[in-house]
Amino acid sequence: MTVRFTPEGFELDGQARRFVCGLIPFTHLPPDRWDMALDRARELGLSGVALDLVWRTHERSPGRLDLGGARGLGRFLARVRAHGLWAAVRLGPFFPAEQGLGLPERVLADPACQARDDAGRPRWLPVPWRLVPVPALGSPALLSALLGWFGAAAEALAREAHPAGPVLALGLDLGAADPFGAPAAGELLDAAARLGACLRSRLPGLPVLHGLPAWMPPDSARVLAGLADGLGAPLDLGRPELAQIAARAARIVDAGAGARPLLGLPLAAGCPIFGRPRGLDDQVFCALAGLMHGMNGFVLETLVGRPGWTGAPVRPDLSLDAERADWVRRTLRLLERLSAWRPRGSGLGVPGGPDLAWAWHGPQALPDGQRPDELGGLGPGCLWLANPAPGPRRARLRLGGARLFDLWRQREFGGAEGDLELAPFSLRPLEVRR
Amino acid sequence: MIDPELEAVDVHPEHWLRLTRLIDSLFGGGRTIWSEPDRLARALAAAAPRVRADMDPADQARQVLAAALADAGRTPGPLLAAWLHLPFGLLQAAFDRLWPDGTALALYVVDEDLDEVWSSLILRKARGSLELLTTDRCLGADGLDASAWRTDAARARAALARRVAPVHAACFCSREALFAWLEAPPGADPLARLRAAGDVLLEPWPWRVAGAVALGRALVWARRRLRPQDEVEHGSR
Secondary structure, eight states: OOEEEETTEEEETTEEEOEEEEEOOGGGSOGGGHHHHHHHHHHTTOSEEEEEOOHHHHEEETTEEOOOSTTSHHHHHHHHHHTTOEEEEEEEEOOTTSGGGGOOHHHHTOGGGBOBOTTSOBOEEEETTEEEEOBOTTOHHHHHHHHHHHHHHHHHHGGGBTTTSSEEEEEEEOGGGOTTTOOOHHHHHHHHHHHHHHHHHHSTTOOEEEEOOTTOOHHHHHHHHHHOSEEEOOBOOOGGGHHHHHHHHHHHHHTTOTTSBOOOSSEESSEETTSSOOOHHHHHHHHHHHHHTTOOEEEEETSBOOTTEEOOSBOTTSOBOHHHHHHHHHHHHHHHHHTTTSOTTOOTTSTTSOOOOEEEOSSSSSOTTOOGGGGTOOSTTOOOOOOOSOOTTHHHHHHHHHHHHHHHTTGGGTOOTTSSOOTTOOEEEOOOOO | OEEEEEEEOSOOHHHHHHHHHHHHHHHOHIIIIITOHHHHHHHHHHHGGGOOTTSOHHHHHHHHHHHHHHHHTOOOOHHHHHHHHSOHHHHHHHHHHHSOTTOEEEEEEEETTTTEEEEEEEEEEETTEEEEEEOGGGGGGGSOOGGGHHHHHHHHHHHHHHHTOOEEEEEEEEHHHHHHHHHSOTTOOOHHHHHHTTSEEEOSOOHHHHHHHHHHHHHHHHHHHHOTTOOOOOOOO
16 A cells, blocks of 8 residues: 555655645636645645545436536646645535535435334435435445446546556545434444445555444444544534543544544534634634644545535635634644654653643633533532643653644744634643542 | 525525524524534434425425424424414415515515615515525615615615515614514513614515414414423524
8 A cells, every 4th residue: 555544644655744724616616726725735735635535426328427527636736746736525415504415305315224113114304405315324325326327436436446547545434424413333333344345455555534423332433543544533513512522532542543543534614604614713713622622634524615514715716714713724734843743653641642731711710511521620610621641751742732732823933923813712721630 | 485496696605594593592493403413314314204305395394393392392383383284285375475476575684783785685575485585685786775774774775676586575674673572571562662763674565474484473473382491592793
């Protein structure tokens, strides 16, 4: 394999790189704007782009796929390469912010592909802008259909894979199929194994990254980590979900993926207006919290705005949102600087990992539904997140925490004091208490 | 009532965030469903017998909302109960009487301290359904001049008519006027005073829309009486 994930990112032909990229919704952009979108990615300091291959978008009529043509995948990837960027292709197959979860209508409507409740009725899932039947991961009909789609997508990607093309990694995420119902982990693992094998057999040498569903039990998460070349947890969260950032980091580590975590896959850059609204303050918060918890790479979702989304650093007309563009640049600079003191193989909760404690002071002492004792919390007024593993690095990393905040607050990066409002919250390094 | 392929374009992030936070603080929607995934999961499961794929999304949503309220042990007020339990055909008919196809609704709230649009929302209806959701950003350089919004409103309305659809109802107001109106107790509706002072411009403002807005305000107040601990957040900048 010429691409290999490491604690610091990935190695490409022996050279270390960071896995930092931004999602460009290329099918929503006219082809004559692709170059400008890719210019924006470079302008913001990204080395790669992510793109979604959405089955629903590419199935022009029932059973007939169109991945080529003037607006096609190959032409976009050729432009990616011409701009000196690499690409990560996310194959889903479930995209919660897409219409119909990204599945063709005929698949959604097929009773053989639907999850059922105890009374035999379809279960439902909210997607833009309606409820759709939950796809049944354990359904042979659905799995067969998904394998057909993956096979066709892999065939189209074969010409674009490194070293002939710019595609360096593939993304597979099954957790969105049923975020509320938590399907049997065995069904998800079986589907992940078969879909992953389909990709590996057709695209040998390309690493497959898996998204780790938040609901997955630890034993199953370890199995999933074993199926993946890299394991990622999303940080598309907001301040009220603070506790989940630590929980997701811990889950990645617990899954045994400490050597290849990709916390921040994706990292909220824009947000679908269908979901919980996110502001710039949420984005800053997630980026800082992710960095403090060992985030070593991310996919900005979405780099370029698209219909139904808001808050992306690059607007749909490809002009820059100055504040959000600044947020991306700062996050990238911090990621580079922090690597110098980040322990190798770091992760929250592992010996030798970062020993961080920080507090959030705000009008809401704790996010809804979170109990202080689940978080090492000390009561209302502040929220503590601490590495439960003992280690000698505590003092140094406490300093690191302070430094992180200072770095963000522009001193070392030439911004003016107060040019980014952090008033809704503050981050402070605090001593770990056990 | 809602097109499943509703287009949401040119949505200004801050306008959307402020508006949704305001609505959340008024109605507690986030606390009821969104902030508690388990509750949403339970509501989706409880609503399953009454949901069909071919339903209007608004009808699907009210089934889930009814289940969520039942799960939370909350009794809806009379207006919300009517929305939840009346036949959907009646609601659709009322919606069509209230808002003709091929027209737009517009809301502009201006922060006069900063001379900027604090929030905006522009909606278009076609074939009985809401089909476009956008904000002032859809007008680009022709957007409302916040520093002279009282005199510029008519031009912005005309621009909306050209770019989106003829405006069926429009409200332009200052942020202070919006909150003064929302916070005034029932029976002390300051709308007439605010209009006279020029802090609220309602043009056009058909009587059916006026009636629906008054009912909506009554609904907000009914909910606030039920939850006196909640305060209306003025939103963040």
